Amino acid sequence: MLSRTADHLFWMARYTERAENTARMLDVNMQTSMLPQSEQDAEQGWRATLGISELQSAYDHKYGRDGQFHTRDVLDFMVRDPNNPSSIFACLTGARENARAVRGTLTTEVWEIQNATWLDMQKRLKSNLLETDPSQFFEWVKYRSHLSRGVTLGTMLKDEAIHFIRLGTFLERADNTARILDVKFHGARDTSKDITQRDFYYWAALLRSVSGFEIYRKVYRDVITPARVAELLMLRGDMPRSLLACMDDVVENLKQVRNDVSADTERFAGKLHAELKFGHIDDIMKAGLHLTLTEFLENIYDLGNRVSRDFLVPLAA
Structure with missing residues (x-):
């Protein structure tokens, strides 16, 4: 193509x-x-x-x-x-x-x-x-x-065209899910305390914004807590808008369109995917969720540039 x-x-x-x-x-x-x-x-x-x-x-x-x-x-x-x-x-x-x-x-x-x-x-x-x-x-x-x-x-037709469309969709979705999640967590002083009634409605609104409220109830069957919201939207591969689910599809579609110069980009995507697949929410919360999400956003931006360099019209410097 x-x-x-x-x-x-x-x-x-x-x-x-x-x-x-x-x-x-x-x-x-x-x-x-x-x-x-x-x-x-x-x-x-x-x-x-x-x-x-x-x-x-x-x-x-x-x-x-x-x-x-x-x-x-x-x-x-x-x-x-x-x-x-x-x-x-x-x-x-x-x-x-x-x-x-x-x-x-x-x-x-x-x-x-x-x-x-x-x-x-x-x-x-x-x-x-x-x-x-x-x-x-x-x-x-x-x-x-x-x-x-x-x-x-x-x-x-399920050819290269559909793979580039899917690649664009899931790179963008990963970026935006991280941003939506970070809007709430950015600047929060303590996410370990029990949430108030007001916080419950806040987290419920956040989950609904990513079509995740009913999924949260089905998966956890318990009160909404910040750590579980973060886990659902980052590390659950069965949550359609999670970072892991997005990277599952990014890696798979990259594989379908690989060329002679894309091996390094595939490795970079695979590393991001592995960090999410084998990550644990306790470690992420301990390290700082905002810091983790900021780093992920930087990496997903870099990955987008790599895809442009290897397959598309390169972005202007």
């Missing part, structure tokens, strides 16, 4: 997944911001979301002139701002443009889903849905992402 074709497929999948995960991250913050808390705590929650998404400086540059912080500005910046490359608008536009560039490689159904999502998004953003019912808009973004993946798996 031509590297440019693989590049478009890879980034089509990454942008679609990124839009979904941005919606998930914003949705959990919307839910937790409605819990009883001070204005300062609520602002810190939103700033944590911006910070872990590496958007704080860009946000401050655009909105920080008057020194005031408004939730509506964060939503506008992370949902509809075309100048923010990580906004939902920019991601779904990027996914559609990459799909358009390789329409001959995609099935008609896959292209039509991408195009229809882009058209429908513009109508929804022109309405006041984001202001009146943001959770409904975020659910729509998640649904369109699910639809895209389902149609892709259900209609495309």
Whole structure:
């Protein structure tokens, strides 16, 4: 497969997944911001979301002139701002443009889903849905992402094209699951104490944001604790959005597209995979979850660059 074709497929999948995960991250913050808390705590929650998404400086540059912080500005910046490359608008536009560039490689159904999502998004953003019912808009973004993946798996030939799409999906999902988890844990002073009623709703909202609440109940059959949430989202291979499950698929799809120069990238991915597969949550919590997640994010970024170098159009330096 031509590297440019693989590049478009890879980034089509990454942008679609990124839009979904941005919606998930914003949705959990919307839910937790409605819990009883001070204005300062609520602002810190939103700033944590911006910070872990590496958007704080860009946000401050655009909105920080008057020194005031408004939730509506964060939503506008992370949902509809075309100048923010990580906004939902920019991601779904990027996914559609990459799909358009390789329409001959995609099935008609896959292209039509991408195009229809882009058209429908513009109508929804022109309405006041984001202001009146943001959770409904975020659910729509998640649904369109699910639809895209389902149609892709259900209609495309299982050749190199599907492997590059899956590779992009799971690299992006691993990155975003780590970020969503770190939004809550970052700055926490003590996660060993029993959680309060407010914390229960916070952790429940976090689990629901990654479709993990019912899975948590099925696996642990007990109260929600921070360590178990971290274990579920990092080390459980049977949890679809966990870091281990993502790396399972990254390693497998890398194997399917290997070439003469990709052995080092496969080894690097295998090392990340092994650290999760044989890791223990007690060791991770003792070492510091934020530190572990930060290191993982750095490694997954490096892995993405290695994939681009070996298979795709290399990223600009």
